[in-house]
Amino acid sequence: MELGYINGKFVSLDENVLPIDERGHQFGDGVYEVIRFYNGKPFMLMEHLERLVKSANAIRLPITDTLDDFRKLILTAAEKSQLSECNVYLQITRGIATRNHLFPDVPVSITMTVREAKPLVxxxxxxxxxxxxxxxxxxxxxxxxxxxxxxxxxxxxxxxxxxxxxxxxxxxxxxxxxxxxxxxxxxxxxxxxxxxxxxxxxxxxxxxxxxxxxxxxxxxxxxxxxxxxxxxxxxxxxxxxxxxxxxxxxxxxxxxxxxxxxxxxxxxxxxxxxxxxxx
Ligand SMILES: Cc1ncc(COP(=O)(O)O)c(C=O)c1O
Incomplete structure (x- = not known):
């Protein structure tokens, strides 16, 4: 089953979950990764996560999760979906705060979607x-x-x-x-x-x-x-x-x-x- 995730909670993909002041929405102020699972196994997961942290550091996102936390989260999401061929999309933004260019003092937002990976035509x-x-x-x-x-x-x-x-x-x-x-x-x-x-x-x-x-x-x-x-x-x-x-x-x-x-x-x-x- 395709599913979504936001800040600690798994949700259905059609649930309305994003507050209007989410900085990903307001500014595109965040970074992301897409990881492919083949036959229930991730392809080059750690390489993706290393790049994710590099991207996050480059835009000064105050992430507190470790590589291993992200790894577990992604594996849990894929397992929960029961989709053996899927793409996990993970996004981290600078959080939810009244619109202002300056960095807010709020936790980052972590969202994910797990969707079936359809082969190319x-x-x-x-x-x-x-x-x-x-x-x-x-x-x-x-x-x-x-x-x-x-x-x-x-x-x-x-x-x-x-x-x-x-x-x-x-x-x-x-x-x-x-x-x-x-x-x-x-x-x-x-x-x-x-x-x-x-x-x-x-x-x-x-x-x-x-x-x-x-x-x-x-x-x-x-x-x-x-x-x-x-x-x-x-x-x-x-x-x-x-x-x-x-x-x-x-x-x-x-x-x-x-x-x-x-x-x-x-x-x-x-x-x-x-x-x-x-x-
Ligand atoms: C601009 C750009 N370059 C290269 C790639 C290929 O990267 P990867 O092989 O890690 O998916 C992507 C993937 O979406 C991309 O958006």
Whole structure:
């Protein structure tokens, strides 16, 4: 059963629980994580929680829960839902206080939802995704998984309006990441992804893919590439908790790799599935 959680209490998803002065609602003043459970087991839970605490510290959220407290809370929520394939969304905000920009002296709010994880449409998974490129109009601290997603939302909607799945963001001619994913290209047998910096989110799926690449001995580099290099890549794929590893077969209407998912991308996805089956 899909369910929600707010500050110590499990609730049904349609219950009205948020006071109007909740700062997540008023300011987007908070951070979040999305964790995928496969067959009742979380995928890279501690890595997600470490990133959560890093995001919380970066915006000076006074969290008192430890990593282990969050771990137990998330495991309890998933277990309570009895959904073996689910996504747990966890959000921490600066709490509930009369609207004022300054930090209030109140406890943070912790909310969660547990929802069934539906696999991507089969055709998308098998045939690959069409994407657009879009100006990266976000702020300078994209390593923080902040609730403030307005530029990401506008970019994703622009992609959708163009009949595409994702918008790949470009800043000063350099590819950063997708609106809700990280980006990889393959050129002459080498897999390339932008290095970690404040311009991108340190994706957990990105981390898993890099581990798989290292284990497999595939040539690999973390370096910036331009929009032109993206368009001329042999293969392109995006990664995220919900999309896993998804081949990109067209960008701005031009085919990539002849319009078919690339061989290296397919091999990495297979290894990713093997990892999941071993959870
Ligand atoms: C901007 C952005 N980059 C990258 C990612 C991928 O991160 P992860 O693999 O941890 O889901 C996301 C996920 O939502 C995202 O929003």
């Amino acid at each position: 089969r055709e998308l998974r098998e045939k690959g995704a069409a994407v657009i490129t879009h100006p990266d109009e976000r702020w300078v601290n994209c390593y923080i998984k902040s609730l403030n997603l307005l530029p990401n939302i506008l970019a994703k909607q622009a992609a959708h309006d163009a009949g595409c799945f994702e918008a790949i963001l470009v800043r000063d001619g350099i590819v950063t990441e997708g609106s809700s994913s990280n980006v990889f290209i393959v050129k002459d047998g080498t897999v390339i992804t932008p290095p970690l910096s404040k311009r991108i989110l340190a994706g957990i799926t990105r981390m898993a893919v890099i581990e798989i690449i290292r284990e497999s001995g595939v040539p690999y580099a973390e370096k910036d590439f331009s929009e032109t290099e993206l368009l001329n890549a042999d293969e392109v794929f995006i990664t995220s908790t919900t999309a896993e590893i998804l081949p990109v077969v067209s960008i701005n209407g031009s085919k990539i790799g002849g319009g078919l998912p690339g061989e290296i991308t397919k091999r990495l996805y297979q290894k990713f599935q093997e990892r999941i089956s071993k959870l």
